Amino acid sequence: MTIHPSSSPSLSPSPARSPLRIGLLGSYGGRNTGDEAILMCVLSCLRAHRPDARLVVLSRDAAHTRTHQPEADEVVDWEGVPQKPLLDTLAGLDLLVLGGGGILYDGEARRYMRLVNAAHERGVPTFAYAVGAGPLREGDDREAVRTVLPEMTDVVVRDEESRLVLEEVGVDRELTVTADPALLLTPEPFTEQMMRQEGLPTDTRLIGMSVREPGRAAEKLDEDDYHALLADVAEFLARRLDAHVVFVPMERQDVRHAHGVLSRMSAPDLGRILHNSYSPGEILGFMSHLDMVVGMRLHVVIFAALAGLPVLPLPYSGKVFDFARRTGAPALVGVAREQAGLLLAEVDRLWDEFPRRRADLTTRVRGLQGLSRETCARCGFLLDSIDGGAAGPQRTADLHLHDVVTPSAP
Structure with a gap:
């Protein structure tokens, strides 16, 4: 619609949107070099798509993450802490990114799914970033994965093994297979x-x-x-x-x-x-x-x-x-x-x-690096939908992937 100056002589500029707050939840701060490599690559992806975004890492050891992950704007402990501040942090996010890496296995999957479900209850979209799954044999973990994962906005797994595990558990939704995020890591000199x-x-x-x-x-x-x-x-x-x-x-x-x-x-x-x-x-x-x-x-x-x-x-x-x-x-x-x-x-x-x-x-x-970039691109499309892209500026807790991006074949 064209607005003519004569019919609207005093147009106020649209208020500037606040930068997105994007949370990252994974096995971070556990002092595992592979998990830290994944976090570096996911942070780099998000920063490339949204240079002004506020990147909030939920960590097992906030002090370690603050020291070793300079791209993170905020770091929040999520283990052994009072629940209300943690839930308030989730409520203030525009997107929660789960993973990547192998986090959906017995004894751990239920804990991650509990936080993802809490994000859903607070209207926060969620994105599974090339996660790994298995083994999943314990009933509580299987039930948590089976009920929470289908409610996520998009679920990307890093390998066929993970897709087979999730399908066997009974996850009823589309699962896209890409590759491990750490395939995009940049080497540093070892002198x-x-x-x-x-x-x-x-x-x-x-x-x-x-x-x-x-x-x-x-x-x-x-x-x-x-x-x-x-x-x-x-x-x-x-x-x-x-x-x-x-x-x-x-x-x-x-x-x-x-x-x-x-x-x-x-x-x-x-x-x-x-x-x-x-x-x-x-x-x-x-x-x-x-x-x-x-x-x-x-x-x-x-x-x-x-x-x-x-x-x-x-x-x-x-x-x-x-x-x-x-x-x-x-x-x-x-x-x-x-x-x-x-x-x-x-x-x-x-x-x-x-x-x-x-x-x-x-x-x-x-070829695997190309698949890793696809995960990043899918997350970018979702971010576009949240802050005024394809789906408009409203919250998108109930947004499904087909509203955001046409899935590519794994």
């Missing part, structure tokens, strides 16, 4: 001085290795069994390639398990453990010093693939198996001592054949 401080040789090959603790997300691991298996692999690589093995901890508990593997090696002097604290970007930068990676931690495997290294994922869970499949890496069926012969044969073949596989890995990783 020669850092190498010297870690006592790492610079005149020999270095093989990266990642171990982890058994637990709910890795419930099938037998500690003694896989320590012995990885000791066999480390010994083989050190001698086969005239190399040193460097253990890359992603959590504090990983250091103990790295020592467990070293203690079973007949030549532990050929192994080292990174002891200092590094940012996710620096760990990604460290990959440039390595010649090969054998990894249990998903994000060590992701970082190795980003660096274009030959990488053998050790699939203790579906998410690692799924990433191995998507990158064309050898996809073993488990981590058990009786599989030592198969594992050694695979790692030997990987080293010999990688020059021919390199171009294929590069192509596959670029």
